[in-house]
Amino acid sequence: MTREEWLRLSAILGAGTMLPMGLLAEMLPDNEIRASDFGKNFIWGTATAAYQIEGGWNADGKGESIWDHFAHTPGKIHKHQTADVAADFYHKYESDIALMKQMNIPASRFSIGWSRILPNGTGQVNQKGIDYYNRVIDTCLKNNVDPWITCYHWDLPQALEEKGGWKNRAVIGWFEEYVAICAKSFGDRVKNWMVFNEPMAFTGLGYMLGSNAPGKFGFGNFFPAVHNATMCHGVGGRTLRHLLPKTAQIGTTFSVSHTEAWKNLPKNDKARRYSDALFNRLFIEPILGMGYPVKDLPALRRLDDYILQGDEALMPFDFDFIGLQNYFRAVVKSMPIIPMLHGINVSPKKLGNPTTDMGWEIYPEGMYDIIKQFAAYPGVKNIIITENGAAFPDKLENGQIHDAARTKYIQDYLKQVLRAKKEGINVSGYFVWSFIDNFEWDSGYKPRFGIVYNDVANQNRIVKDSGKWFAEFLKK
């Protein structure tokens, strides 16, 4: 039986076979998977973010972002590193995009730096910033790399943070103004848009835990930021739809993890439910018109303090796709003293699986589980994996990086995406995080996620074995 016949058979058997699809996927004649297994319309790409790769932190009129400010604050970042230069994509975009083409990468997901085009966050536009992103987009198109834009990947202009940032409800108007400028400037050539990158991350880490910019703590910062971000989901989507009615595919992205109760004990299930409500459901359900998941996380009632008359009607938006960004699973154990969640995640060390350089559990089945969870929402029409990848300690050996662990990680997670797709779920794309090693927020440059190695000292690029594998994979 040829491979293709086997795949057709597994697709037919998939629904009814006694074998779990995951095992079927593993049993493919040659363990390798091919891009063609996902169908010819499946979208492949790599993902990056402005602050993490561009550098040029104050070049050509760019304003300070909260991440510039945070990274310049002593003690915030690993070894006091900053992204002032990062991967210098601001100057190296032409050669990097040409490298994407050489690697057969069909699409590049990148974000716009808000303060590069609006140095003060609102008002005066910095034309040199607009010109830069126009050059990036035009270079992508010249190299047959489809540009996918994330409007907001965490780098709020510092000038707006000084007016309250995401805590200030005025951010709704500021965001609308910014997204409109992006749509008008780039919408003639950019067809695929994402409003946010991981609202749970930038509100939770930036306004509750303080480990990310702008370094705010506590529920008094977190809850207004959550509600204003939810309102911006709606206003961002509507702005893009209004200005680009015929061409834009509009989505947004969420960091998500399949949640399980530790040892499947009933005493841990409430904590699991709370964790799932906060980390997976908090932002998707309001945009689907379901409101906040207060029933399963009572602490969310605090959001009522920020919801104004009429907001309920403005929170939903009919996104064309939902981007899922999954790296690991969350196994949750009851711990009543923990505020709001009454539980904690069990250390990956206790789960018996290997971990990445971030200490994250490698659990590919969780990708299948979380895709199924989001596909179960009637309002989720199309799922794209807008980020997935792994940090491992890369070693330069005679000018090569033999990162077999990263290649295996990507293959194993892709098998789970294929497993969901073969069950008829509309999952239609996958972006590797990340094209190139970059600034991993408060961890600085220590973790390397790229399929292309960046030697920060001299900005030399070296395609890792994982990048060579991905290039070949995309050809088949």
Ligand code: GCO
């Ligand atoms: C995120 C961001 C990326 C990260 C990547 C690895 O999910 O935190 O989208 O900026 O760098 O996910 O942590």
